[in-house]
Amino acid sequence: MTIQKDPLVIAGRAYQSRLLVGTGKYKDFAETRAAVDAAGAEIITVALRRVNLGQDKDAPNLLDVLPPDRFTILPNTAGCYTAEDAVRTCRLARELGDWKLVKLEVIGDPQTLYPDMRQTYEAAKILIAEGFEVMVYSVDDPVACKTFAEMGCVAVMPLAAPIGSGLGIRNPYNLRIILEQATVPILVDAGVGTASDVAVAMELGCDGVLLNTAIAAAKDPLLMAEAMRLGVDAGRKAFLAGRMPRKLYASASSPVDGTFFE
Amino acid sequence: MQIQVNGAAREVPEQITVLALLAELGWADRRVAVERNGEIVPRSTHAQAVIEAGDRLEIIQAVGGG
Numbered sequence: 524m525t526i527q528k529d530p531l532v533i534a535g536r537a538y539q540s541r542l543l544v545g546t547g548k549y550k551d552f553a554e555t556r557a558a559v560d561a562a563g564a565e566i567i568t569v570a571l572r573r574v575n576l577g578q579d580k581d582a583p584n585l586l587d588v589l590p591p592d593r594f595t596i597l598p599n600t601a602g603c604y605t606a607e608d609a610v611r612t613c614r615l616a617r618e619l620g621d622w623k624l625v626k627l628e629v630i631g632d633p634q635t636l637y638p639d640m641r642q643t644y645e646a647a648k649i650l651i652a653e654g655f656e657v658m659v660y661s662v663d664d665p666v667a668c669k670t671f672a673e674m675g676c677v678a679v680m681p682l683a684a685p686i687g688s689g690l691g692i693r694n695p696y697n698l699r700i701i702l703e704q705a706t707v708p709i710l711v712d713a714g715v716g717t718a719s720d721v722a723v724a725m726e727l728g729c730d731g732v733l734l735n736t737a738i739a740a741a742k743d744p745l746l747m748a749e750a751m752r753l754g755v756d757a758g759r760k761a762f763l764a765g766r767m768p769r770k771l772y773a774s775a776s777s778p779v780d781g782t783f784f785e
Numbered sequence: 786m787q788i789q790v791n792g793a794a795r796e797v798p799e800q801i802t803v804l805a806l807l808a809e810l811g812w813a814d815r816r817v818a819v820e821r822n823g824e825i826v827p828r829s830t831h832a833q834a835v836i837e838a839g840d841r842l843e844i845i846q847a848v849g850g851g
Contacts, residue, residue, distance in 0.1 A: 545851025570850025619818035735851025
């Protein structure tokens with residue numbers, strides 16, 4: 524099995540890249556685009572905000588730099604604290620770009636940015652009924668993740684650690700349980716800090732990783748974007764290859780027989 | 786008459802349409818979505834949708850985010 528024949532399928536569409544990236548926190552649009560390209564990402568998240576009525580109308584728009592005919596635009600509901608606001612945001616996204624694939628996140632607390640699960644369930648239910656394809660940001664709780672899949676979410680995205688924290692995979696055992704029970708793609712969303720973190724997520728069997736700050740806040744974002752791409756590839760290949768079992772004692776790599784010294 | 790656009794009060798002529806407001810603001814033919822009083826105003830109806838006094842409009846675009 525090669526990586527090329529191992530697509531990530533979300534809502535019936537196949538992607539070659541398993542690295543999804545956000546477009547926030549870059550110094551300008553040129554850097555945003557360069558980072559997306561270096562990451563090899565096909566799915567990119569965007570936020571929806573009021574236009575600045577005083578701004579230069581000829582200034583480039585994010586979508587000029589990241590054209591929707593080339594990338595799958597994944598509008599998010601970042602900043603929403605209620606199901607109602609999340610649903611409004613998704614409806615605006617559908618109106619704006621005819622996008623029905625959405626990243627649902629309903630935040631419950633500004634300090635941890637942990638999701639408010641009650642509001643997230645409610646929003647997911649409404650959005651699915653309205654025909655949206657919901658990729659949902661969730662706590663790394665096996666019951667919650669299973670519930671979202673049963674509700675009809677097209678992907679479930681448990682956090683590895685708080686958004687923007689860069690703390691890495693804090694609960695690999697929960698992720699393993701979530702992955703064992705998975706009936707839809709499971710992507711780690713939020714909390715990874717560096718390439719080894721994404722490799723660990725992929726080695727565990729995650730279908731993909733969504734990240735933003737780990738690239739944007741690196742000293743050299745473009746180099747980190749490439750590192751993340753390689754980390755995802757390495758982790759995926761290692762997962763498919765199947766790692767050797769862990770053993771307590773050593774096992775010689777060179778033949779034990781045929782030595783010429785007594 | 787007075788309306789709210791993106792949270793700020795604004796004086797506009799009576800009977801102004803959503804399309805005319807967008808044109809006045811310089812946002813016609815741009816990648817924006819419009820909501821009025823919490824309901825989407827579909828792009829196909831911008832030319833017909835007449836704004837009323839006290840309406841709350843939101844003009845929304847895609848920006849960088851994670």
